[in-house]
Amino acid sequence: MRLLLTSDTHLPRRAKALPPPLLAEVERADVVIHAGDWVDVATLDLLEERAERLIGVWGNNDGPALRERLPEVAYAELGGLRFGVVHETGPAQGRERRCAERFPDLDVLVFGHSHIPWDTVSPDGRLRLLNPGSPTDRRRQPYCTYLTATASAGRLTDVELHRLPRNR
Structure with a gap:
């Protein structure tokens, strides 16, 4: 199962549209996961239309229209793994321990908010x-x-x- 993970699109505040390479990945993915801060409903509509399956949550910059359509935390079993999706996880220091305690039944937690790519494992490796x-x-x-x-x-x-590419 091919997954595309994205977050913090902030359209149209930060860019006018999703980048073409990301949209091409949407077409190839079995599941698209968006970890919040969509900002506009049009981006949600676009991904719902184009994605085979979309899992998304709202973020701190998302207004009432997005919060009505999306949960704060989403859960899914994908490829035999238990996934969770949330926008904010708090400060970087202690994140792995804190998230393992908050989400004891997950294998993978996808999050956003910081705009900083992150790939780590909790202290217990779970x-x-x-x-x-x-x-x-x-x-x-x-x-x-x-x-x-x-x-x-x-x-x-x-x-x-x-x-x-930086020249977008």
């Missing part, structure tokens, strides 16, 4: 934490980013951080 960064607002990062991965037979493989 929970993998992934933040795809942002495809539209790099903030202090050198590139805008998103993640792809494969979930199959209870394993997460081929986790790849994709850098988008």
Whole structure:
């Protein structure tokens, strides 16, 4: 099962549209996961239309229209793994321990908010934490980013951080 992970699109504040490489990945993915801060309903509508399956949550910059359509936390079993999706996880220090305690039944937690790509494991090795960064607002990062991965037979493989061109 091919996964596309994205977050913090902030359209149309940070960019006018989703980058073409990200949209191409939507077409190839079995599941698209968006970890919040859509900002506009049009982006949700677009991904719902184009994605085979979409799992998304609202973020701190999402207004009432998005909060009506999306949960604060989403859960799904994908490729034999228990996934959770949430926008905010708090400060980087202690994140792995804190999230393992908050989400004891998950194998993978996808989150956003910081715009900083993140791929770590909880101290007990049970929970993998992934933040795809942002495809539209790099903030202090050198590139805008998103993640792809494969979930199959209870394993997460081929986790790849994709850098988008800076001249967008």
